[in-house]
Amino acid sequence: MSLKNAYLKSVMEGLKARNGHEKEFLQAVEEVLESLEPVVEADPRYEQQNIVGRIVEPERAILFRVPWVDDNGVVQVNRGYRVQFNSAIGPYKGGLRLHPTVNLSVIKFLGFEQIFKNALTTLPMGGGKGGSDFDPKGKSDGEIMRFCQSFMNELYRHIGPDTDVPAGDIGVGAREIGYLFGQYKKLRNEWTGVLTGKGLSYGGSLARTEATGFGLCYFADAQLHDNGQSFEGKRVVISGSGNVAIYANQKCTQLGGKVIAMSDSNGYIVDENGIDYKVIQEIKEVKRARIKTYLDYVPTAKYVEGCSGIWTVACDIALPCATQNELDEEGAKALIANGCIGVFEGANMPCTPEAITAIKGAGLMFSPAKASNAGGVATSGLEMSQNSGRISWTFEEVDAKLKNIMEGIYKACADAAEKYGMKGDIQAGANIAGFLKVADAMLWQGIC
């Protein structure tokens, strides 16, 4: 542990003693606390009111049984989670993840990150996250529907438009949100904007699907310009081929970049002529097939089995958009050796701490997920506004608001870093700016 401040050190040690096995959660907390040293030293109220000790403890964590019947008539059981982390600045807000690797540590890390991310958007949203160890891969639509209905049979009593508003994440897209919403409506007998990422015919927002990927590129573009660079003519590597990756490809191509590699959990493709996002969209969103299928569309492309090697593909800009800890020190060193100028996180915590140290140490630009992938939740916030106002904005209106929000987040991070003596350190700036907003609200609200 590199923490020097005695108060922060004691919070971290206490957390490790109580949650020793929650490695993803501890990693996320330590990364934030390391940036907060100058902040707690500048204002004694954070220690006096034990703001940091309170912020690392979820307000509520719900674990529940999710029984469902598969297509063979066999009764299956999964575990459901909803961690309601912090509601100081608004109702809990954060996605639901369906993936076999989901456990309490993963949900707590995501929920913790969400607190600061949501604060950075400037919209009134607290932090939460949920999900299940259910694996949607290879399941029929009927199985997905029965699982989602069973999941909502418990979740509905803990959420609501003014309490907690879940959304999608890995394994939860438009199909799953639809089944979850339908069941919530049936159980409550009310139509409210209780979930975001809804279909356009029943309250969804235009541009929500594109928002995280587009937002990532708007953020990266702001950071590139601040450093005298741009996407124009740059070779870009994007890991993953899901929601974030597909629309990051679309936007960075529009901004003049060329996406030469993308991946899924089996392997990666390289296409020196540039990967058309529409092909990936068809493979992943329509056919639900593997990325290897890209070779059927572009036979001159190359496919490599195994996903971690993607960082050895020479590029100028890397956008990790798949999952946590997917870019390690070895991957970072390969990027540096090949002359990469910036790594901008699209997934949540995709870079290991060692990778971040190497990237920043070599002078590359780096943006942390909680800032650069905040476009998804920001647009979810815009969906909530449209639902409660019973209005809908055009794609262009939402996209313009998203761009404005992402540029605002970049500026807030850059300004906070500079104010606390870490000019150019966008990672520290994001942690500080997000923390200050939530901490201020907690100070006003007393010990609760």
Ligand code: NDP
């Ligand atoms: P999806 O489920 O749509 O896509 C995830 C993609 O990553 C899939 O292509 C998956 O492949 C691939 N993948 C998983 N593990 C690996 C790996 N180790 N190496 C390479 N590829 C891998 O998820 P999203 O795009 O929605 O989410 C991606 C990340 O972005 C997550 O960290 C999520 O928390 C974060 N995020 C998402 C937001 C959103 O609005 N969707 C908002 C903010 C953050 P396969 O099909 O083989 O599993």
